[in-house]
Amino acid sequence: MAQSKPRKMKPSEIPDFVSEIIAAGCDITAIGHDKYVLGDIEEQDAALEDLDRIGDKFGERDHLKLQIVAYLWSIGRYIELEIEGTRH
Template sequence: MAESIKTKLMKASEIPAFVDEIVKTGCDICAVGHDKYVVGDADLSPAHYKEVRRQLDRIEETYGDRDFLKLEIVAYLRSIGRYVDLGADGAE
């Protein structure tokens, strides 16, 4: 018999706290255009990445599934100036 897996769903009211926690890890989170966002970690050393990965996993567990809030997260990131707009050719 299949087991039911309960997944926590992030609330829209948790978006500011979620973004703040991501920023505190040292990762850059920003909207890309009007329908996507990314969490960047390219500037982290391998050792620092291991620590940050644990923090990001904890954040993921704390807030749960947020896929359905993608556009709301993007709108919030844009409202606080954390965004990159791309031109028609994909360049900034």
């Protein structure tokens, strides 16, 4: 029996994905310009069922990592990393 391909999230779904993560109680945040986190461990543990449901709904999203990060920056949900040796 052939296995079906896992669902891949579409770029147009990024705002809804982020909104659902926030609604689940997680503080999704971009870290620098190439990473993001769903929230701290306690938030993720408390929202485990919701996060599983959201993951099933939107599917694979690794291919959209930089686009998700860019969206988080655009809505002010980011932590800017300081480059070692520079001061602002």
